[in-house]
Amino acid sequence: MILSVRDLSVRIGGSHILQGVSFDVPRTGITALLGRNGVGKTTTLRAILGELPASGAIDFDGRPALGRPTHRLVRDGLGYVPEDRCVFAGLTVAENLRLAVRSADPRFRTVYELFPELHVRAGQRAGTLSGGQQQMLALGRVLLNDQRLLLIDEPTKGLAPAVISSVATALDRIADRVPMLLVEQNLAVVRRLATDAIVLAAGRVAWQGPAAGLLGDPALARDLLGVGSTVRRP
Ligand SMILES: Nc1ncnc2c1ncn2[C@@H]1O[C@H](COP(=O)(O)OP(=O)(O)O)[C@@H](O)[C@H]1O
């Protein structure tokens, strides 16, 4: 396992958001983190990153992670692409990429091979990119450095169907090299990409297993993920 989470508990204000969440992320493939809006998916990712006070135990790449500062975890290869993408709108694509470099040997070739558009648009201000292009820039920034695990939060949110498909293709290629814990509400994308799935409900893990087991059972998926969670073909 690249990541083991045990009995993770997070309180924000007066609410007990995560109430003993336990799951594992294998060293290969994409593990989808699912659940209804507001259930605590983003909170889970931020607790793993050490951005929120949490209790329980987290093991990342064979070492205890809970209580270690975020920058150490990032240095050790924990990559995070947040939901809001966090690109610097006033800087160019190339400047955004350069700011993300941490290693002596950044992987610009890999990033430009994966996202040729970032090369073409290197001199363009990131704020003028489309949502899909900004997502590619956010993914590109994290991939410049060697990563052991990627935490990616809703990468296809708000994107047009054709763009969702190209982001999914990129995630699929990235996952050939780096395991991923992926929060994704689009179940067609989950069906296409995920090997394993974890479903949060009421502060706990309500279901964990092979993604096909969840998505192959529409009644179960509807029950766990809510009405309207039909799996349409991409
Ligand atoms: N900074 C915060 N302050 C107060 N409540 C928060 C904060 N962040 C998240 N929450 C609450 O925690 C719950 C889980 O949020 P979140 O992890 O963002 O859910 P998800 O990503 O599954 O949609 C929600 O009820 C949300 O309102």
Ligand SMILES: [Mg+2]
């Ligand atoms: Mg969220």
